[in-house]
């Protein structure tokens with residue numbers, strides 16, 4: 001195990017399928033990401049995808065690594081990468097980096113797991129480890145990501161099923177890290193909005 005991983009993160013990942021690195025990211029980098037995303041959204045004329053999964057009031061930008069700095073700092077951050085490597089291994093690869101900005105009026109996303117389209121019998125060894133960077137505070141009121149603890153040890157949750165969930169509440173600058181097999185969903189509600197994340 002990497003000595004730089006704070007005690008508890010990997011144990012928690014194994015036990016419940018996710019962990020939160022609180023205020024792990026420097027505020028300068030968070031502000032640089034927020035500024036760059038606001039610029040990109042404007043320059044690209046980014047609009048909601050208008051479907052039930054990606055949302056009707058949610059702006060997502062994919063392939064952020066194609067835009068260079070400051071996005072290139074995200075996958076290699078020293079506070080986060082060792083946790084991801086502890087779940088997968090040091091040879092892990094980046095598959096995507098995207099942003100999610102959820103505005104007021106959005107409906108909760110269906111519960112899903114990120115490995116649901118991978119044809120591997122469940123449960124299986126982790127093949128994906130995702131991170132969600134909070135570029136604003138995530139609270140239950142503004143619709144923090146919802147998680148179903150322990151589902152990483154069971155067959156995939158039913159897509160859009162009803163489960164007991166908990167909100168990934170975390171202050172701006174924190175990072176949620178989860179195994180792909182963990183049931184989860186974006187859950188911003190009508191009263192919420194303004195939550196922005198880099199994933």
Ligand SMILES: O=C(O)CCC(=O)C(=O)O
Pocket residue numbers: 100109144145146184185186187
């Ligand atoms: O926005 C969120 O909090 C979660 C998003 C998500 O689960 C997804 O798009 O796959």
